[in-house]
Each structure stands twice: as structure tokens, then as C-alpha cells.
Amino acid sequence: MKLEFTVNGKNVSLEVPPDRRLLDILREDLGLTGTKEGCGEGECGACTVLLDRRAVHSCLTVAAQLPGREVVTIEGLSDCGEMSDLQRAFVEETAIQCGYCTTGMVMSARALLYENPNPTExxxxxxxxxxxxxxxxxxxIIRAVKRAAAEERGEAERD
Structure with missing residues (x-):
């Protein structure tokens, strides 16, 4: 199938099978390797991306679901190569260890903050x-999300 959709603000046109996973399209076809494959079954969240501003598991999302839609990956959160406030908060709050789950956590947090800019714990x-x-x-991780939410609202995070 001819697939036309947006990834990180850029229009993409590919010829792919309708059952090709979004995860494979991102990593193999588009070279966006920030999205990781963990379990491949939608259980771990490592492959989380935004689809029309909602968090989805890219290992469970197929090409047939993508025409005309907008995908944002971890690479799409940065601004001119600079980390977003949310990414920076994860680093500064030491919410990163091995880093494998981090992109999925950041993307799930980003979806939350789009929907709710002042979430409770x-x-x-x-x-x-x-x-x-x-x-x-x-x-x-929770501290990082709270900090980023406060920064995006123009406040200093207070415990």
C-alpha cells in the first residue's frame, strides 16, 4: 500500500505492506532509532510514540492505521537539536538509568501533558x-514529569 502520513512534522510517503508495524517503519525505513522494541507485544511501553498526540505502542500499530495521521517520536520532541523541557527534566531528575524504557516514558508523559498540563501524582x-x-x-520519573509540567506552566516546581 502507498502510505502517506506525517512524522515529526515532515510528510512521509512509503510503499509498505498494510500489516507492517509502525515500529519497523520508524526504525528501518525512516532511521528513527530512538523508539525501542522491548517485548513486541504492547506490554512494556518501550516503543511508545504519539499518534495524533495520543500515546500508542508502535509495535501494535500497523501501516493501515496511519494514512493522513501524525506520528511524533522522541526525535520529534527536540527543538533544533536541543532537548525539550520534558527530556531535560528526565535527565536532571536522574530518571534515566539504562535508558531503554526512557523514550517510551517520555512519550507517555508528553501525551499526558498535552491532555492535562497540571497532573496529580x-x-x-x-x-x-x-x-x-x-x-x-x-x-x-514522577518527579521529572511534575517538574516539566511546572516548567511548561511557567512555574518552579515545589514539593
């Missing part, structure tokens, strides 16, 4: 529930 936990991290611990 419980809302953050719920939004990240589909993402598994074995290294860093959720305290730093």
Missing part, C-alpha cells in the same frame, strides 16, 4: 502504567 502514575522500568525507579 496519581494521574502521572496512571499515564505511565503501561511503561515498565527495571532500573531507575518511578520516584525520579
Amino acid at each position: 496519581e494521574e502521572i502514575r496512571i499515564a505511565l502504567a503501561g511503561n515498565i522500568c527495571r532500573c531507575s525507579g518511578y520516584t525520579q
